[in-house]
Amino acid sequence: MDLDLDKLKERQKRIRNFSIVAHIDHGKSTIADRILERTKTISKRDMKAQVLDDMDLERERGITIKLNAVELEYEAKDGQTYIFHLIDTPGHVDFSYEVSRSLAACEGALLVVDAAQGVEAQTLANAYLAVDNDLEIVPVINKIDLPSAEPDKVKEEIEETIGIDAESSILMSAKTGVGVDELLERIVSDVPAPEGDLDKPLKALIFDSVYDSYRGVVLDVRVREGVVKVGDTIELMSNKKTFEVTEVGVMSPKAVKRDYLMAGDVGYITASIKTVKDTQVGDTVTLADNPTDEPLTGYRKSTPMVYAGLYPVDNAKYEDLHEALDKLQLNDAALEYEPETSQALGFGFRVGFLGLLHMDVVQERLERDFDLELITTSPSVDYHVTTTDGNEVVVDNPAELPDASEIKEVREPFVRAEIMVPEDFVGPVMELCQHKRGEFVTMDYLDKYRVNVIYKLPLLEIIFDFFDDLKSSTKGYASLDYDVEDYEPSELVKMDILLNGEPIDALSFIVHKDFAQKRGRDIVSKLKEVIPRQMFEVPIQAAIGNKVVARANVKAYRKDVTAKLYGGDRTRRDKLLNKQKEGKKRMKEIGRVSVPQEAFMAVLNLNRGKDDSK
Numbered sequence: 001m002d003l004d005l006d007k008l009k010e011r012q013k014r015i016r017n018f019s020i021v022a023h024i025d026h027g028k029s030t031i032a033d034r035i036l037e038r039t040k041t042i043s044k045r046d047m048k049a050q051v052l053d054d055m056d057l058e059r060e061r062g063i064t065i066k067l068n069a070v071e072l073e074y075e076a077k078d079g080q081t082y083i084f085h086l087i088d089t090p091g092h093v094d095f096s097y098e099v100s101r102s103l104a105a106c107e108g109a110l111l112v113v114d115a116a117q118g119v120e121a122q123t124l125a126n127a128y129l130a131v132d133n134d135l136e137i138v139p140v141i142n143k144i145d146l147p148s149a150e151p152d153k154v155k156e157e158i159e160e161t162i163g164i165d166a167e168s169s170i171l172m173s174a175k176t177g178v179g180v181d182e183l184l185e186r187i188v189s190d191v192p193a194p195e196g197d198l199d200k201p202l203k204a205l206i207f208d209s210v211y212d213s214y215r216g217v218v219l220d221v222r223v224r225e226g227v228v229k230v231g232d233t234i235e236l237m238s239n240k241k242t243f244e245v246t247e248v249g250v251m252s253p254k255a256v257k258r259d260y261l262m263a264g265d266v267g268y269i270t271a272s273i274k275t276v277k278d279t280q281v282g283d284t285v286t287l288a289d290n291p292t293d294e295p296l297t298g299y300r301k302s303t304p305m306v307y308a309g310l311y312p313v314d315n316a317k318y319e320d321l322h323e324a325l326d327k328l329q330l331n332d333a334a335l336e337y338e339p340e341t342s343q344a345l346g347f348g349f350r351v352g353f354l355g356l357l358h359m360d361v362v363q364e365r366l367e368r369d370f371d372l373e374l375i376t377t378s379p380s381v382d383y384h385v386t387t388t389d390g391n392e393v394v395v396d397n398p399a400e401l402p403d404a405s406e407i408k409e410v411r412e413p414f415v416r417a418e419i420m421v422p423e424d425f426v427g428p429v430m431e432l433c434q435h436k437r438g439e440f441v442t443m444d445y446l447d448k449y450r451v452n453v454i455y456k457l458p459l460l461e462i463i464f465d466f467f468d469d470l471k472s473s474t475k476g477y478a479s480l481d482y483d484v485e486d487y488e489p490s491e492l493v494k495m496d497i498l499l500n501g502e503p504i505d506a507l508s509f510i511v512h513k514d515f516a517q518k519r520g521r522d523i524v525s526k527l528k529e530v531i532p533r534q535m536f537e538v539p540i541q542a543a544i545g546n547k548v549v550a551r552a553n554v555k556a557y558r559k560d561v562t563a564k565l566y567g568g569d570r571t572r573r574d575k576l577l578n579k580q581k582e583g584k585k586r587m588k589e590i591g592r593v594s595v596p597q598e599a600f601m602a603v604l605n606l607n608r609g610k611d612d613s614k
C-alpha cells in the first residue's frame with residue numbers, strides 16, 4: 001500500500017496527544033468521560049459509570065490504576081476535525097511511575113485541580129513530571145459547582161506552587177458539563193501538534209502492552225517517527241526479535257483497525273507475539289529492513305518499594321502462579337518477581353511491589369483472574385546489610401537476614417515525605433511522624449492556611465498504613481507524596497516466630513529494636529487466637545536470636561465450632577460448618593501444625609497497627 005505523505009503531514013498537524021493528571025479524586029476520569037461524550041466517541045447509552053477505568057477492580061475501588069489511550073475526533077470551531085489521543089493516568093501515590101509512562105507519549109497535559117481542595121501532593125508531583133517531560137500544561141479547575149469552590153484561591157495556589165500562569169485556567173464542572181467546550185478548544189489551541197518525520201525509519205515507543213489469548217501480545221505504542229503498516233516486519237530493539245505485523249489500530253474506545261500508524265499516532269500493534277517476555281515496556285519498535293539507528297530513551301524504570309512472598313496454597317499450582325505472574329507483568333511493568341522457596345510454604349515467588357495498594361491489587365487479580373489461592377507473607381522493604389567480614393548484601397526477605405552475630409550494620413530506606421495540610425493539623429501530623437520514627441526537615445507555608453510539612457521517615461513505617469493514619473488524624477485533609485532518598489543505619493532486629501519449637505521462616509519480620517518487645521507479644525497473642533487447636537499442645541514463641549521475648553501455648557484438642565449451639569438451629573449450624581470447611585482450604589500444614597492464612601495476615605496487620613479480628 002502506498003501512502004500519500006503530504007496527506008499524512010496534513011493529518012499530523014491535526015493530532016493532539018494529551019494526558020489528564022491530577023491528585024486522586026479531583027475528577028480526571030469524570031472529565032475524560034465528558035470529553036468522550038461531547039466528541040460522541042461514545043453514546044450516553046453505552047456509557048457505564050466511567051469508561052476509561054475499565055478494569056473491574058478499578059471500578060470497585062474507584063481508582064484508576066492502568067493507563068488507557070483512546071482516539072477521538074473533535075470538530076473544532078475553526079471547522080477542522082482534530083484527532084485527539086487521550087491517555088488516562090492513575091492518581092494514587094503508588095502508581096506515579098505509570099504516570100510518567102503515559103506522559104512520555106504526550107505533548108500536553110491537562111492539570112486538573114479540585115476547586116474546593118486546591119493543590120495537593122499528587123497535583124505537584126504530577127505537574128513536575130509533566131514539566132520534566134517538556135509538556136505544555138493546561139490548568140483546569142474542576143468542581144466549580146461545589147458550594148465550597150474557591151477558584152481564585154486555587155489559581156493563586158497553582159501559580160505559587162507550580163510556577164505556571166494560571167490566570168487562563170479553564171473553570172469547569174465535569175458534573176454539570178460547564179467548561180467542557182472551552183476545554184476542547186483549548187486542547188486544540190494550547191497542546192502542540194506532534195513533530196516527527198514521516199520519511200524516517202519507524203521509531204515507536206512501547207508504553208504499555210496487554211496479553212490477549214487470541215491475538216497474542218498487543219503493544220500500545222506512541223509512534224515518534226515513520227509509519228508502520230500491516231505486513232511490515234517489526235523489530236523490538238532491545239532483543240532484536242522480529243515479527244510480522246498482523247494488525248494496527250487505535251482504541252476508540254473499542255479497538256478500531258487502521259491501515260497504518262504514523263508519527264504522532266498513539267495506537268496498538270499486534271504481530272503474533274506469543275511470549276510475554278519478548279516485549280518490554282519502554283522498548284523501541286522499528287522496522288527490520290529499514291531500522292532506525294538509535295532507540296528512544298525509555299523512561300525511568302520503576303523500582304519496587306515493598307517485597308512479599310506469594311505462595312500457592314496448593315503446592316501443585318506453582319507453575320500456574322508462574323504463568324499468571326508472567327501474564328500480569330505484561331500489563332504491569334512495575335511488577336517484579338523471582339522464585340523463592342520457604343521451608344514452611346514450599347515453592348513460591350518473592351514479588352516486588354510499588355506499595356501496599358499495588359500489592360493488594362496484584363493479589364486480588366491473581367486470585368480473581370487466574371483462579372489461584374495464595375498466601376502472602378508479611379511485606380518487607382529492602383535492607384542494605386554490611387556483614388562483619390565486610391560483605392554488602394541486599395535483603396528483601398526477613399528470613400534471609402544474616403545472623404545478628406554476623407551483622408556489622410543494617411541500613412534501611414528513608415523517604416522524604418511531603419505532607420500538605422491545613423495549619424490546624426500540623427500538630428497531629430508532627431505527632432504521627434514522630435511516632436513513626438520520623439525526623440523533621442522543614443515546613444513551608446503554601447498560602448495563609450496551608451502548610452507543606454517535610455519529614456524524613458523510614459519507608460518501613462510508611463508502607464504500613466501511614467496514609468490511613470494520616471487521613472484519620474487530619475480528618476482527611478492531608479495529602480502525601482514521597483520518594484526514597486537514601487539508606488541509613490538503624491537499629492533493626494529480626495524477629496523469628498517458632499511454632500512447636502520450629503522457626504517458621506515465612507512469619508519472620510524485621511522490626512526496630514524499640515518496638516520489638518511489644519510487637520513480639522502482640523504477634524504471639526494474635527497467633528494464639530488464629531491457630532486452631534491441634535491434637536497436641538503447640539507452643540508459640542517470638543524470639544530475637546536465642547532470646548525468647550514472648551510465648552504462649554495453643555492447648556491440645558480440636559475446638560468444635562458447633563459446641564456452643566443448641567440443637568435446633570440447623571441452618572446456622574450448617575453455615576458454621578461450611579465456614580469452617582472454607583477456612584480449612586486455606587490451611588497450610590507446616591511441620592505437624594496446621595496454620596491458616598490468617599496467621600500470615602496477622603503479622604501484616606499487626607505491623608500495620610490493625611487488629612483484624614474485629
Ligand SMILES: Nc1nc2c(ncn2[C@@H]2O[C@H](COP(=O)(O)OP(=O)(O)OP(=O)(O)O)[C@@H](O)[C@H]2O)c(=O)[nH]1
Binds near residue numbers: 027062091176
Ligand atoms: N461536584 C462535583 N463532583 C465531581 C466533579 N467531577 C468529578 N466529581 C466527583 O468526584 C469524584 C472523583 O472523580 P473521579 O473522576 O473518579 O476522580 P479521578 O481523579 O479520576 O480519581 P482516580 O481515577 O482515582 O485518580 C467522583 O465522585 C465524581 O463524581 C465536578 O465537577 N463536580
